[in-house]
């Protein structure tokens with residue numbers, strides 16, 4: 001593959017809210033035409049990072065450029081280059097679906113007949129033509145989300161930033177969004193997206209970062225991240241209650257990430273290998289192929305995050 005210049009370049013990017021560090025000096029690139037994923041638990045800093053990329057929120061320090069333009073100095077040009085789907089919809093409830101698109105297009109200087117024609121095109125592409133005249137308030141959550149994504153494409157952006165585009169969608173709607181993103185990618189659109197669905201990230205993203213507490217813990221293709229942090233396979237070990245503690249101790253000593261599931265121990269592999277569990281006192285050991293979710297949990301732990 002021919003290397004291309006990065007479309008987004010972040011170097012030591014930081015965002016603080018008073019003393020709270022939301023994004024802690026992260027460095028990453030998004031390359032032209034790729035689908036780039038930001039994964040991380042609640043409060044990890046995904047939205048904050050994307051808002052800085054979209055020039056909605058200024059960085060506290062560090063470098064950040066989009067399409068070669070500095071976010072500190074060229075926010076208007078960057079906003080024209082990007083389409084943005086925020087985590088929360090922000091549709092106008094007093095307008096129809098179609099008029100939401102048309103009004104939004106005004107911010108980009110797209111007016112009158114061309115705006116109407118483009119709205120119809122976008123509605124068609126996102127399967128919303130039948131809902132064009134409906135008040136937004138009458139649309140289901142899934143349709144509102146699709147309309148929000150559609151709206152971001154009104155001005156034909158070459159890159160889109162999507163903050164959890166499919167959260168709350170049923171499997172049909174989610175698959176529909178995946179198909180549409182695949183078509184847009186084929187057309188050369190660069191995509192940066194956050195998601196809590198590991199299967200979605202594994203299917204859509206060319207590369208991704210896993211973030212926690214504002215820091216990047218892993219970066220690579222989904223396959224690379226799984227391989228490195230969860231190995232080729234994950235072991236599910238069933239043990240008698242008395243054998244549990246020594247087994248956890250021995251697995252931990254071998255450097256494996258162990259999770260006590262109650263009925264079984266879940267042990268992830270590492271650096272491409274499957275965990276070696278020979279000589280352990282187990283009633284039953286089975287293996288399954290490691291997934292991105294395994295790598296995610298191995299990296300970010302199991303404790304719930306306060307919001």
Ligand SMILES: Nc1ncnc2c1ncn2[C@@H]1O[C@H](COP(=O)(O)OP(=O)(O)OP(=O)(O)O)[C@@H](O)[C@H]1O
Pocket residue numbers: 017020021022040041042043044045046047048049087307
């Ligand atoms: N405007 C703000 N003022 C103060 N703190 C903020 C603000 N916005 C975000 N934060 C804090 O910054 C941290 C990162 O938040 P952010 O919204 O970027 O997380 P996230 O990864 O998008 O999480 P989620 O998965 O829940 O959407 C959190 O601790 C959050 O409480």
Ligand SMILES: [Mg+2]
Pocket residue numbers: 046047048087163
């Ligand atoms: Mg968020």
